[in-house]
Amino acid sequence: MPTVLDGKALAQRVKTKLAADVKEFIQKTGVTPKLCVLRAGDDPASEVYVRNKAKACGEVGITSEVVHKPETNEQEVLAIVKRWDDDASVSGILVQLPLPKGIDERKVLELIDPNKDVDAFHPHHAGLLSQGRATLTPCTPRGCLALIHEAQKDITGLHAVVIGRSNIVGKPVAQLLLNANATVTVCHSKTKDLPAIVKQADIIVAAIGKAGFVKGDWVKPGAIVIDVGINRGQDGKLTGDVDYAAAAERAKAITPVPGGVGPMTIAMLLENTLTCARIQKHQ
Numbered sequence: 001m002p003t004v005l006d007g008k009a010l011a012q013r014v015k016t017k018l019a020a021d022v023k024e025f026i027q028k029t030g031v032t033p034k035l036c037v038l039r040a041g042d043d044p045a046s047e048v049y050v051r052n053k054a055k056a057c058g059e060v061g062i063t064s065e066v067v068h069k070p071e072t073n074e075q076e077v078l079a080i081v082k083r084w085d086d087d088a089s090v091s092g093i094l095v096q097l098p099l100p101k102g103i104d105e106r107k108v109l110e111l112i113d114p115n116k117d118v119d120a121f122h123p124h125h126a127g128l129l130s131q132g133r134a135t136l137t138p139c140t141p142r143g144c145l146a147l148i149h150e151a152q153k154d155i156t157g158l159h160a161v162v163i164g165r166s167n168i169v170g171k172p173v174a175q176l177l178l179n180a181n182a183t184v185t186v187c188h189s190k191t192k193d194l195p196a197i198v199k200q201a202d203i204i205v206a207a208i209g210k211a212g213f214v215k216g217d218w219v220k221p222g223a224i225v226i227d228v229g230i231n232r233g234q235d236g237k238l239t240g241d242v243d244y245a246a247a248a249e250r251a252k253a254i255t256p257v258p259g260g261v262g263p264m265t266i267a268m269l270l271e272n273t274l275t276c277a278r279i280q281k282h283q
């Protein structure tokens with residue numbers, strides 16, 4: 001049986017350490033880190049994610065402010081971001097995605113001050129990451145790497161296959177794996193003979209958004225399997241992008257869904273918020 005990579009437990013360890021770091025930061029600077037979160041529109045999944053993020057802030061001593069605009073427009077969203085950019089008491093800004101139709105996501109994300117960009121989605125951070133000198137890195141990819149390192153400390157020379165090429169997960173996780181000296185292949189919806197490529201992987205990172213997409217017989221015996229998918233079935237149950245039961249028979253280590261990557265994304269968000277607070281002037 002494989003090692004089940006318990007993201008919930010690892011996230012708890014990260015949060016315990018972080019709570020001490022936040023306390024020390026407050027004592028030294030007199031500033032309490034503050035995360036501002038904008039939820040635009042009425043995406044039901046976003047409601048849960050945003051609530052969990054705000055709750056987690058409270059657990060480590062970070063102040064949070066959530067603004068929910070069920071009906072809004074681009075002008076209003078840009079104005080809120082600009083206000084937070086200009087507010088010295090705000091350490092970090094997060095605009096929950098997806099944004100409602102008609103709002104230009106790129107325009108909004110690029111307005112966030114890179115020093116307050118807890119998601120690290122700004123091209124400034126993508127550029128630094130691709131040069132191997134990132135200051136802030138996206139939360140989910142960082143969570144994936146932390147879980148991989150739980151399974152294996154040194155991944156030098158291993159073949160990592162990333163399935164999915166989004167700006168949020170696929171591309172940045174590929175960069176992080178490359179920076180950790182893995183040999184990286186990025187697959188996507190147009191990839192020819194995807195199973196044949198996945199079968200070569202020592203590390204699989206599945207970020208497709210399709211329940212059970214990765215089959216058990218695609219998993220090389222002894223591989224590390226990281227499942228980023230969060231798919232809600234008609235029965236309301238969450239499943240990942242990997243056929244877990246079949247993959248677990250062959251993997252060396254595997255993340256469950258829920259309880260794998262998800263909790264780590266939130267823990268990394270909290271770390272990024274403290275990092276942002278550290279790089280603010282906060283005057």
Ligand code: GUN
Binds near residue numbers: 095
């Ligand atoms: N929607 C899904 N994942 C994310 C994330 O990591 N950050 C933001 N802002 N929105 C998301």
